[in-house]
Amino acid sequence: MPKGVPESVPDDGLTTAQRRNQPLLMVNTGDGKGKSTAAFGLAIRSWNQGWNVGVFQFVKSAKWRIGEQTVLERLGQLHEETGEGGPVEWHKMGAGWSWKRKEGSVEDHARDAADGWAEVKRRIAEERHDLYVLDEFTYPMEWGWVDVDDVVETLANRPGRQFVMITGRRAHPQLVEAADMVTEMTKVKHQMDRGQKGQRGIEW
Amino acid sequence: MPKGVPESVPDDGLTTAQRRNQPLLMVNTGDGKGKSTAAFGLAIRSWNQGWNVGVFQFVKSAKWRIGEQTVLERLGQLHEETGEGGPVEWHKMGAGWSWKRKEGSVEDHARDAADGWAEVKRRIAEERHDLYVLDEFTYPMEWGWVDVDDVVETLANRPGRQFVMITGRRAHPQLVEAADMVTEMTKVKHQMDRGQKGQRGIEW
Incomplete structure (x- = not known):
């Protein structure tokens, strides 16, 4: 827990409070576990602060629902009912993005990923969310399904106070x-190395 | 997301289902972010599966309440009210463990940590929880506040189907x-390197 004193204080003319409140662009990468889990944990923490949370799962197999979706959507519902926490939206690519009309049965993951990014870009321009979780978004970037320059420029120049967390290997x-x-x-070390498969409650 | 096929299948006489259902001892370590956040994310996933979750924060400064505690306790309350998910208990060392009577004002973190471990050990023997999160438990182990042999032996030989997640640096x-x-x-890379302090919604 790196709380407390920063290692150095930059000469940027900002007060500590101003610097503290700068919105962050965060990336969880690497081949290990916990990238998405930590991102969703962050989303839950943000919900608790009353933030507007938007999750976008760029996973082509995301037809199944993971536990975090159930919980975060339940928390979003609590917000509507009682005012606790903040609003939550959860969108996933696998079953076709929820804001889109279904167009036939042919799955085109490259198009779906580009559509997802276009929507995120619109929302960033409109400052729709306080936190965006772009889960597994490194892959569409790696595979050329979205334009890396466009993504980086959009994120670097996003308006207002919007936080972004991107997960996936090979950022x-x-x-x-x-x-x-x-x-x-x-x-x-991982139990799959000795032949154990994923299990309910741990992997999903 | 290492789902799917394991790299090798051991010759241990177990079926895939038996092997899949083996309870896990998990550790999130290293100097980076996300160790505890991923552990609490796992706890939320476990709650959603109806598991009995016990969180034990071995943090001497844990007098403050982090967002995950509020959310997980709220989820535990939902379980009591509606039957959704599973029960949740959250205990922390900083303010004195909640199962203990306060004994004067002298803070003795070594004693508190040993008491915390003794309680966890009792619960493991009784199979009280499906998932134990022992947050920042690597430090009492490192500092000799708990006996490493006792901890490892207790965890390795725990009865039933109990999952354990331990977090902290230098496991x-x-x-x-x-x-x-x-x-x-x-x-x-971390924003504190350029002088930005932690902020609400991200660090707590």
């Missing part, structure tokens, strides 16, 4: 360069 | 050896 160097905080999760 | 080699899954969070 693009330009994204790492633009980010305020980058954490690498590394697998030291 | 003890014996703990790493005993664990099924160890993830190291490494700081690649």
Whole structure:
């Protein structure tokens, strides 16, 4: 927990409070576990502060619902009912983005990813959310499904006080360069190495 | 997301289902962010599966309440009210463990940590929880406040189907050896390096 005193104080003319309140671009990358889990944990913490949370799962297999979606949507519902926390939206690519009309049955993941990014970009321009979780967004960036320059420029120049957390392996160097905080999760040891498969409650 | 096919299948006489259902001892370590956040994210996922979750914060400064505590306790309350998810208990050392009577004002963190471990050990023997989050428990282990052999032996031989997640830097080699899954969070880049302090909604 790096709380407390920063290692150095920059000569940027900002007060500590101003600097403290700068919105962050964060990346959880690496081959280890916990990238998305920590991102959703952050989303829950943000909800508790009353933030407007938007989750965008750029996962082509996201037809199934993970536990965090159920919980975060339940928290969003609590917000509507009681005013606790903040509003929550959860969108996923796998079953077709929820804001889109379904267009036939052919799955085109590249198009879906580009559509997802276009929507996120619109929302950033409108300052719709306080926190965006772009889950597994490093892959569309890696595969050329979205334009890396466009992504980095949009994120670096986003208006207002919007926080962004991006997860996925092999984060693009330009994204790492633009980010305020980058954490690498590394697998030291994993039960699958000795033949154990994923299980309910742990993996999903 | 390492879902799917394991790298090798051990010759241990277990079926895939049996192996899948083996309870795990997990460790999130390293100097980077996300160790505790991912652990609490796991706790939320476990809650959603109806598991009985026990969180034990071995943090001497844990007098303040983090967002995850509010949310997990709220989820535990939802369970009591509606039957959704599972029960949740959250205990922290900083203000004196909640199961203990306060004994004067002298703070003795070594004693508090040993008391915390003794309680966790009792609960493990009684199979009280499905998931134990022992947050920042690597430090009492490192500082000799708890006996490493006792901890590792108790965890390795725990009865039933109890999952354990331990967080903190510098996980003890014996703990790493005993664990099924160890993830190291490494700081690649952090905004505090350029003088920005922690902020609400992100750090707590």
